[in-house]
Amino acid sequence: MRFWGKVITITWKDTLSEIRTKEIISSVLVFTLLVIVIFNFAFAANREIMKLVAPGILWATFAFAGVLSLNRSFVPEKEQGCLEGLMLCPVGREVIYVGKMLGSLLFMLVIEMIALPIFTFLFNLPVLSLQMVTIALLATIGFVSVGTLFAALAVNTKARELVLPVLFLPVVVPVIIGAVEASRLALAGEPWSRLTSWLGIIAAFDVIFLVVSYLVFPFVIEE
């Protein structure tokens, strides 16, 4: 119980600073909208093509948005010396990982909750369904599990904004493949049983990388 209390404190700190600055959610939302609009030009959308490429657009957008918001989760900490403060706290480094990870998860989910209806509206697709929400939740957990680890790593390198996507995108390829394929099936109105193998892959990724990141995170921010 003590562990979760500390974790929630860190998550709450991030949430509070986000509520006050609205930095991540507002900027990433605008970015998301822009990417969707640009993809729309890229595929010169007619209805039939859109149906084929929509899942790809959706997850490419969320992957890029994820990179952006994960980067922001550690950059201000580093710039304002907050990371040192966090490390001085009498909590384990794992606690910092779980706290930051939950914060990023929360922001990503809020962004997706706003972006999905926009997507539905712009592309005339039934994106809002229980299946899609499940896929989004699982895939987002996958994104933030390794994303938080890599963001903490990237912020300690010379080219912060560059290192995160280079690390993050190849590693989350299984999540992107799984999410795109599962969304394609969900949008085609397939039953849950067709989705299970894809959801299984994403869920396995989530569990494995939550554990691995939890274990190696202390090495990233050691002095």
Place this chain on the structure above:
Amino acid sequence: MKRSILFWLSLALLVVALYLIFGYAPIEQTMGIVQKIFYLMVPMGWLALLSFLTVFVGSILYLKTKAPKWDILAYSAAEVGLVFTTLALVSGSIWAKPVWGVWWTWEPRLTATLVLWLIYLAYFMVRSFTAEESRGATFAAIVGIVGFIDIPIIALATTLWRGMHPGAVIFKGGLAPPMLLTLLVSLAAFTVLYSFILRQRISLRNDEIEIKKMKGL
């Protein structure tokens, strides 16, 4: 002088493997002479995996002990592994041209290999973007661990995503005994060559570090 033994052994085995590939193994019925690339591509893929296993083990040991020798092992294996991964991609694409008519196809194993290649490219990027040497080694070790654990998930995802590989068909008991023998000898030859190159790279890396120390201090 164990290194020279490795060198001559790998040379001899490679000559034997070459003879077996072109003089002994029968020509495959449907794919013809092109199928000979198979004896080169499989060892490349195997060595790529072996390298990344070495990187994985070296990285874990480095994080645990912080002894530079483990980082040197992981770094050298990653570099040699990146070369073999590149060769696997190149030979795979040379094979794809006559068989599928295109240089590149998003076939599961090629795709998975490409993703791997990108991950291990990041391994070196992280290192070069980090100011302190020891920090870069720690970060690279983390990439080495995460990357290796990711391999089976990537393989599973890409296999589900696309169809079957001709290799998978060949392995299902369809490989003629002379072909199997050739493949095994080729695998052995390249594995010995690999251990020679890896040892060479490790001693080179040691010298590099030595020189850096002399220059810096």
